[in-house]
Amino acid sequence: MNLPPDPTATSEKTAAPRAHSAADRASVEERILAPLNEAQRRAVTTTEGPLLVLAGAGSGKTRVITHRIAWLIQHEGVAPWNILAVTFTNKAAAEMRDRLTEMIGDAARDVAMGTFHSLCARMLRRDGEAIGLPTGFNIYDADDQARVIKGFLKEDDLPATGETKPSLILGAISRAKNEGLSAEQMEDRAITHHEHLIARFAKRYAAEMRRLDALDFDDLLLEGLRLLREAPAVADRYRAKWHYLHVDEYQDTNRIQYGWVRELAMGRGNLCVVGDDDQSIYSWRGADIRNILDFERDWPTATIVPLEQNYRSTQTILDAAHGVVSNNEGRKAKKLWTERSGGHTIPVFGAFDQEDEAAWIVRRIEELTSARPGKAQEEAPTPHALSEIAILYRTNAQSRAIEEALLRAVVPYQLIGGTRFYQRREVKDALAWLRVLRNDADRISFERIINVPPRGIGEKTIELLRAADAARAEDGAGASYGSIVASAGTGELQGLSPRARTALAGVAAIVERLRSRLALVDLPELLDAVYSETGLRAHLAAEGVEGEERWANLLELRGIAGRFLELEPLDALDRFLEETALVADQDALEVDVDRVTLITLHAAKGLEWPAVFISGLTEGLFPHSRALEDREQMEEERRLCYVGITRAKARLYLSYALRRSWGAGDGAPSRFLEEIPEELLESANEDDPRTGEAAAFGRGARGFAAARGGIGGGGAWREGSGDVGAPDGSFRPSRDLEARRRAYGAGARSGSLHVPDADGIDELPDDEDGDLDAVRPVGRVPAWLANRFKGARESTQSDAPDTRTAQALPASGVRRVIVPGERTFRDGDRVRHARFGEGIVVTSRLTRSDEEVTIAFAGVGVKTLAASMAQLEVIG
DNA sequence: CACCTAGTACTTTTT
DNA sequence: GTACTAGGTG
Numbered sequence: 001m002n003l004p005p006d007p008t009a010t011s012e013k014t015a016a017p018r019a020h021s022a023a024d025r026a027s028v029e030e031r032i033l034a035p036l037n038e039a040q041r042r043a044v045t046t047t048e049g050p051l052l053v054l055a056g057a058g059s060g061k062t063r064v065i066t067h068r069i070a071w072l073i074q075h076e077g078v079a080p081w082n083i084l085a086v087t088f089t090n091k092a093a094a095e096m097r098d099r100l101t102e103m104i105g106d107a108a109r110d111v112a113m114g115t116f117h118s119l120c121a122r123m124l125r126r127d128g129e130a131i132g133l134p135t136g137f138n139i140y141d142a143d144d145q146a147r148v149i150k151g152f153l154k155e156d157d158l159p160a161t162g163e164t165k166p167s168l169i170l171g172a173i174s175r176a177k178n179e180g181l182s183a184e185q186m187e188d189r190a191i192t193h194h195e196h197l198i199a200r201f202a203k204r205y206a207a208e209m210r211r212l213d214a215l216d217f218d219d220l221l222l223e224g225l226r227l228l229r230e231a232p233a234v235a236d237r238y239r240a241k242w243h244y245l246h247v248d249e250y251q252d253t254n255r256i257q258y259g260w261v262r263e264l265a266m267g268r269g270n271l272c273v274v275g276d277d278d279q280s281i282y283s284w285r286g287a288d289i290r291n292i293l294d295f296e297r298d299w300p301t302a303t304i305v306p307l308e309q310n311y312r313s314t315q316t317i318l319d320a321a322h323g324v325v326s327n328n329e330g331r332k333a334k335k336l337w338t339e340r341s342g343g344h345t346i347p348v349f350g351a352f353d354q355e356d357e358a359a360w361i362v363r364r365i366e367e368l369t370s371a372r373p374g375k376a377q378e379e380a381p382t383p384h385a386l387s388e389i390a391i392l393y394r395t396n397a398q399s400r401a402i403e404e405a406l407l408r409a410v411v412p413y414q415l416i417g418g419t420r421f422y423q424r425r426e427v428k429d430a431l432a433w434l435r436v437l438r439n440d441a442d443r444i445s446f447e448r449i450i451n452v453p454p455r456g457i458g459e460k461t462i463e464l465l466r467a468a469d470a471a472r473a474e475d476g477a478g479a480s481y482g483s484i485v486a487s488a489g490t491g492e493l494q495g496l497s498p499r500a501r502t503a504l505a506g507v508a509a510i511v512e513r514l515r516s517r518l519a520l521v522d523l524p525e526l527l528d529a530v531y532s533e534t535g536l537r538a539h540l541a542a543e544g545v546e547g548e549e550r551w552a553n554l555l556e557l558r559g560i561a562g563r564f565l566e567l568e569p570l571d572a573l574d575r576f577l578e579e580t581a582l583v584a585d586q587d588a589l590e591v592d593v594d595r596v597t598l599i600t601l602h603a604a605k606g607l608e609w610p611a612v613f614i615s616g617l618t619e620g621l622f623p624h625s626r627a628l629e630d631r632e633q634m635e636e637e638r639r640l641c642y643v644g645i646t647r648a649k650a651r652l653y654l655s656y657a658l659r660r661s662w663g664a665g666d667g668a669p670s671r672f673l674e675e676i677p678e679e680l681l682e683s684a685n686e687d688d689p690r691t692g693e694a695a696a697f698g699r700g701a702r703g704f705a706a707a708r709g710g711i712g713g714g715g716a717w718r719e720g721s722g723d724v725g726a727p728d729g730s731f732r733p734s735r736d737l738e739a740r741r742r743a744y745g746a747g748a749r750s751g752s753l754h755v756p757d758a759d760g761i762d763e764l765p766d767d768e769d770g771d772l773d774a775v776r777p778v779g780r781v782p783a784w785l786a787n788r789f790k791g792a793r794e795s796t797q798s799d800a801p802d803t804r805t806a807q808a809l810p811a812s813g814v815r816r817v818i819v820p821g822e823r824t825f826r827d828g829d830r831v832r833h834a835r836f837g838e839g840i841v842v843t844s845r846l847t848r849s850d851e852e853v854t855i856a857f858a859g860v861g862v863k864t865l866a867a868s869m870a871q872l873e874v875i876g
Numbered sequence: 877c878a879c880c881t882a883g884t885a886c887t888t889t890t891t
Numbered sequence: 892g893t894a895c896t897a898g899g900t901g
Contacts (some may be wrong), residue, residue, distance in 0.1 A: 089891085117891050142890085160895080161885065217891050285890065395888055397892080417890085451877095458877045499877085584891060602889045624888055640889080 003566060003575075004097065007084070007112030008122040008238075028074045032067050032103070036060075043272075043305040044068045047076055047244070050265075050299035052292070053274040056336045057321070057646035058312025058608070061274050065246050066096055068272065069111060070103045072244055080110035084242040086261070087115060088249040089584040092606060112242065116257045117217060117582050120224030123238070124215070125574060130231035133223060138435045138442050139581040140209070140216045143423065145170050147444050148208055151466070152201060163194060172198045173205060177218040178254050178286030182206075211473060213441040221256045228263035239267055249606065250275030254286035262298075271299070277332050278325050281602060281640045283632075293332070310336040310646075312608055314343025317648050320676045325642040327675055328635045348673060349655040349684035354398070354616075357657040358405035360684065361613050364653055365389055365411060365596060368611055386412060388610040390597040392644050394622040398615065399598050406596065416599040417585040426540070426550040427557055431580055433530045437515050438573060440482035443469065450485070450507055453539030457507070461500040468493055482511060510534055523561035523572045527554075601644045612648035614641075617656040618667030641672045654681075825874070832873040 033041050043053045043064045055061035065085060072078040087093040093113040100108035114122070121139065128135045140148075149166040158164045176186050183202035190196040209216065215223060228235040245265050247253065250273035253261075265271035273295065280289045296302055310318055318336050325331070347364070351357035368384045391402055396417055406413045421427060429452045432445040439445075443466075451457040465484055472479050488496060489505030496504070510533050517529060531537040531554060540547035540554070560580075564572035585603045597609070601622075616622050622641070627633035645652060656669050673681075825831070829841040 115891070165886090220891090281889075282891090284888080397887070400892085454878070456877065460877080497877095582891065600889065621888095626888070636889095 003563065004109060004113070006122060007114055007119060008126055025075060032071050032074065036063070036067060037309055039305055039307050039309070040064050040067070043274075043307070044071050046303050046305065047072055047270070049269055050295075050302040051272040052250075052295045052299075052302050052304045053272065054292075054304065054306040054332065054334070055274050055276055056306075056308055056310060056334060057276060057279060057643070058310040059307035059336065060309075060311055061248070061276075061307070062092070062096060062099070062606075064307070065248060065272075065274060066099045066103065069100060069244075069246070073104055073107055073111075078244060080107045081112065082241065082243040083246070084112040084119075084244070084264070085246040086119065086248065087113060088252065088606065089586045090115060090118065090579075090582070091584065091587045091589065092248065115582065115584070116224075116253070116260065117220050118578065120220045120260070121215075121578050121582065123227060123234075124220065124223055125578075127227060127231065127234045128223065130234045131223070131227050133227075134213050136213060136439050138212075138214050138439050138445065139220065139578065140212075140214045140444070141423075141581060142167070142170070143428070144214070144444050145216050147447070148205060148212070149201065151208075152204055164197075169198060169201050173202045174218050175286065176202065177222060178256060180222075180255060180259075211441065212443055213439050214444070218256075221254075221260065225256055225260045225263065228260060235263060238264060243268055244270045245272065247271070247273045248275075249279075251277050251280040251289060251292045252282040252287040253291050255288050255291070256286070258288070258291045269299075269301075278328075278334075278639055279605065279643050281605065281636060281643060283636055289330070293330075306334060308334055308336055310338040312649050313338060313340070313646060314650060315341045316343035316345060316680050317645060317650075317652050320346055320652065320680050321642050321645040323676045323680070324638055324645065324672050328638050330632075330635060344651050345682045346652045346654060346676070346680055347684040348681050349653070350669065351655060351657040353659040354401035354657045355405070357615060357655050358401045360655060361391060361402060361615060361653070362405045362409045362411060364613070366409065368651070384611055386594045386596045387591065389613070390599060390604065390607070390609040390611075390647065391613040391615060392599060392601050392604050392647065393615050394601055394624060394640075395616075396600060398621075402598060402615065406598075411596060412594065413596040413598055414590060414593065416589055416597060417603050420583075420585065421553070421556070421588070422580050422583060424550075424553055426536075427553055430527065430530060430536065430554055430557055431577065433514075433534060433536075434526070434573065434577060436482070436511060437518055437526075438577065440480035443481040446481050446485065449534070450504075453535045455503045455506060455535075456499050457503045458500075461496065461504070464488075464493060464495055465504075482508075485511075518573070519569050522569060523564050523576055524558050526569070526573070527558045527561050531558075601640050604647050605643055608647050608649055610649045611651040611653070612644070613653045613655065614644045615655050617654055617670035617673055618658070619670055620667050622670055623672070638672065638675075653684075655684075825872075830875045832875050838875065 033044065036044060037060075040060055040063070043051065044067045047068070053061070053064060055064065069083055069085065072083060073080055085093070085096060087096065093115070097108050097111070097113055100111065112119075124133060124137070125135050128137070146166040149169050150160055152158075153160050153164060153166070160166055173183075176183075181189070183199065183206045186199040186202050187196070190199045209219065228238070242264060245261060247261055252275070261271065261273075273292075275292050277289060277292050280287060280292070283289065296304065313321075315338055318338055322335055349357065349360045351360055365386075368389060369386060370383055393399060393402070399415055403413065403415065422431070429449055432448040432452075435442050435445040436449060447462055450462065465481075465488060468484050468488070469479075469481055472484070484493075485504055486508040487493065489501060489508045491501065493501075514526070514529055514533055517526065521529070536554070537551070540551045543550070561572075561576055564576050567575060585600075586607070589597065589599075589607070599607075601614070614622075620628070623634055623637035627637045654673065656667070656673070658667060658669075825841050830838065831841060832838050
């Protein structure tokens, strides 16, 4: 792999490539400017001084930055290493570099690019000593942070729930940090009891992080800023290095990031920021829309270039987006336009529940991806590739129902976000081993791996170690946690069982052995050593199928580590740990793979697809319930909706489910639906006999509002139309989603790292565990339909088991209807299974919508099967 | 000390 | 629907 150079390196370079002759310059102008419109050209050629590019969605923002950089290099003669571009994700940086390479060749390699977090991390690694920061710090993610806080809670004997829930405490600390407040300032400002509590935690947290030699995501930015402010020599070096600064997605920068950029831009003032206030969706993480709204005030000489021509979407889609976002008050008035007039109207589907909604989406996808003979030409566009389709939703939890439907229909997909590769337990364990090797003070990582694989070190032992560590901290003794582990192993710590002592000595020995190789072997080799020396490998080998899966992930990690071979071992380690800590969800997105993309609205920012589904448009979900009472938050939800809609190039589909499975009860159709001009929408509910239009769709008293009244209260639409958009009948219990993902190769949870090839899609897994029945996408009737069936059955007074089979029901392949709350198998029943032969029911357990039967089969062993799936015949 | 089970509490978005 | 905890057992 060709690794871009470290953007923070400040070594001297030779002369910049430059077009010398007038003819050369003319051809450069032609090449770089020709594809651009007037406004884009202005943005590209305005190279000196502050520049704000107000780039509406799809207006060629990335193109402007790329061409601007090319222009600087080839027309203005600026050296590539004098240019910095800050992007929102590493993926965006990589893409920009690729495009730039196409334009200007190898010189693109030397342009500095990265995210705020990665740039700060590099600078701190290199120069942190100038502000008293140890450069061997580890980077802590939310999980690591939570472990730190949980430690405090344990010391204080406080619950990790309610108002002392770690994520809440951390959220409050983070918010304060992003406002630039120190823990001490928090304490000074605290008024309520709770604020004092949080402030005290903040103080402790800061002190502990220092002791742990760790920086969290906020710290990277804060310390990065402090470095520029408090180490003038260092700051000057970077100012001398980067003459031209670019910031992409500027609307989502926070005050700290802004301060950091401003420090760098001081002097030359060549700062180009590109953003769209309508797409500001990260205020909850400190992004400050004032950065964009007040840019002119902060930089009075700034040039402002609005880009309002959209090259992505049809007019219909833009009008829909505008209809929504124009309801916001705090925005710079603007309206995008496009030459692509007209466009497909936007189908809106009101589903009964999430399954129903997902089934509808899958049907539309099947339409999109298959040619439809028999229809008129304009009705039958060329089929779409799966990779041209994305399904967007507000919360990660919503992906589940959609995944189920896609799995059932055997439609390959890639899921972005959710449980990420680097968050998987075994991957984090392996990385924690590396972090321990890197930094002896990293107690959190130590505690993570000290008993991985299990070696008899439990909570009690860890508590003793922590007490010893805390005691030394109070003495002001600088001993690292690692040295405490080591000394405990040699017998210096009282109160340990001999067994624990031996185990600790073992850990210390492993650490020492591995560390001795640290600077000598390359990263994949080091990981191999970690896997074998620690016993991880042997442990997973003994863990069956799940162990195999985990082991595969560890091999994957080793593969990723191979990207750093060209670096010195220690640099490679730092770089690897940094990149694994700072990967963005979006970085996992694969573009060259033919799969439907499932992604949150947030993560979809900056991306585009020919066909986009936005699902879950119900009040309380989207807009989210936490925004309902707060105007500012509501406006952000609206911007999020705007972002979602403008991801679509040609086709947009909207849907909502009136009944939600958890928590907040039933949802009314989202207000955003009402904000889209009606003539742009078309109902996808075709089966209401009363109105001839969508049952749950329309305007005014008869429309969305009627749908609101309809559900739960015995409203008209449900009775009148029967089962609106009845599910296609196939359904399976949601257990073991992970196993089925694997079976279909459908969803590496973190994309590029781990996606099996698409060819495996039609293969069913071996049935070693007897769970084939739970894997195969056989149909089952949804519980609400089954209930209805139950009523019918009772009225016939029939108890014959046959009536529980489902010939009469629409679903194909149904084996057995499970009536909620009723077991159909008793302990001791003799049953026959198509593959396993005869067996005896050991136990049976009811789940929400199914029955789990555990059966002992002669010669096969004990299997647990889903009654709705397994073809079980009672024989005695 | 590890493992299992049952019960409980909570459920946005992410670098 | 899950993530965590408490409490019991081996």
